[in-house]
Amino acid sequence: MTLVAGVAGQPIAHSLSPVIHGAWIAAAGLDAVYERFGPADAAGFVELVDRGRAGSLRGLNVTSPFKEQALALADEASETARACGAANLLVFDNGRVRADSTDGRGLMAALAEQASGLDVSGRTVVVLGAGGAARAAAAALKAAGAEVGVRNRTVERAQALADDLGVAVVDAGALGQAALVVNALSVPPAIDLAALRDDAVLMDMTYKPLLTPFLAEGRARGLTTVDGLAMLIGQAGPSFRALFGIAPPALDVRAAALAALGETA
CATH class of the missing domain: 3.40.50.720 (NAD(P)-binding Rossmann-like Domain)
Incomplete structure (x- = not known):
C-alpha cells in the first residue's frame, strides 16, 4: 500500500518540502507520496490529524500556524518537542500520534x-x-x-x-x-x-x-x-527517517530545491 505523508500549513503552496522528500522517495524507490495539505483553520487541522489516526496518513511535517496545535494533539511527544512547546513532525501509528521537533x-x-x-x-x-x-x-x-x-x-x-x-x-x-x-x-x-x-x-x-x-x-x-533552505533540508532528513523508516538517499536535494525556487545559488 502506498504510504502517504506530507506537510501541513497555511499558506502551504510555497513549501519546498514536497520537492525535497519527493526527490528522496524517487531515489529510494519507495511506494510513497509526500503531499501539501492546507487546512483552512485549527478545526481543519484537527480533521487532518484525525485522518492520520484513522490510518490514511503515515505522518505530517507541520509548519505555521499549526506547530503548537500539533503538539497539543499528540498522544506522546519527544523531550525536544515538549521543550519547544511546538512540533513540526507528527507520526501516526495504530491510532496514536507521536510528536517531535526536528527544527x-x-x-x-x-x-x-x-x-x-x-x-x-x-x-x-x-x-x-x-x-x-x-x-x-x-x-x-x-x-x-x-x-x-x-x-x-x-x-x-x-x-x-x-x-x-x-x-x-x-x-x-x-x-x-x-x-x-x-x-x-x-x-x-x-x-x-x-x-x-x-x-x-x-x-x-x-x-x-x-x-x-x-x-x-x-x-x-x-x-x-x-540561509533558511539549509535549515529546511537539515530538518527534513530526520523527518524522512521517522516517516519512511530509512535514511535519505545521498542526493543533492538543494539543487532541486533551488530549481523549484527559481534560484541559482
Missing part, C-alpha cells in the same frame, strides 16, 4: 554547513521572534551551550518563551555582543546591523527569497550568512 537539528545542521567556523558554546546568541520556530532555535542553541537571548515585538510572548526554556529576554544592546543572530520572524527584522560584531553570523529561517533582505544587508557588511 533545532535543522538549524544546527545549517550552521555546521554554512558557518562551520562558528562555535556557539559560551557565546551570546540572539533569536528574533517568539513563535514555534524561535522556540526550536532557542532550545537547540541553549542545548549547544550558547547564552541565548530572545527579542520580540510583543514582550509578553518573548518572556513566556524565556520562562519556558530558561533563556533571557534581551534588549537591542545584546546585539552588539552576539556571535549569532537568528531571524525566526516571517518578516525582515528591524535591527541595526551596523551595531553587530564584525565576525557575527546571521541566519534567516525564511527561504523565499533565498537571499532575504536581512541576509543581503549582512553580506553587504561582509558577515557570514546562513
Whole structure:
C-alpha cells in the first residue's frame, strides 16, 4: 500500500518540502507520496490529524500556524518537542500520534554547513521572534551551550518563551555582543546591523527569497550568512527517517530545491 505523508500549513503552496522528500522517495524507490495539505483553520487541522489516526496518513511535517496545535494533539511527544512547546513532525501509528521537533537539528545542521567556523558554546546568541520556530532555535542553541537571548515585538510572548526554556529576554544592546543572530520572524527584522560584531553570523529561517533582505544587508557588511533552505533540508532528513523508516538517499536535494525556487545559488 502506498504510504502517504506530507506537510501541513497555511499558506502551504510555497513549501519546498514536497520537492525535497519527493526527490528522496524517487531515489529510494519507495511506494510513497509526500503531499501539501492546507487546512483552512485549527478545526481543519484537527480533521487532518484525525485522518492520520484513522490510518490514511503515515505522518505530517507541520509548519505555521499549526506547530503548537500539533503538539497539543499528540498522544506522546519527544523531550525536544515538549521543550519547544511546538512540533513540526507528527507520526501516526495504530491510532496514536507521536510528536517531535526536528527544527533545532535543522538549524544546527545549517550552521555546521554554512558557518562551520562558528562555535556557539559560551557565546551570546540572539533569536528574533517568539513563535514555534524561535522556540526550536532557542532550545537547540541553549542545548549547544550558547547564552541565548530572545527579542520580540510583543514582550509578553518573548518572556513566556524565556520562562519556558530558561533563556533571557534581551534588549537591542545584546546585539552588539552576539556571535549569532537568528531571524525566526516571517518578516525582515528591524535591527541595526551596523551595531553587530564584525565576525557575527546571521541566519534567516525564511527561504523565499533565498537571499532575504536581512541576509543581503549582512553580506553587504561582509558577515557570514546562513540561509533558511539549509535549515529546511537539515530538518527534513530526520523527518524522512521517522516517516519512511530509512535514511535519505545521498542526493543533492538543494539543487532541486533551488530549481523549484527559481534560484541559482
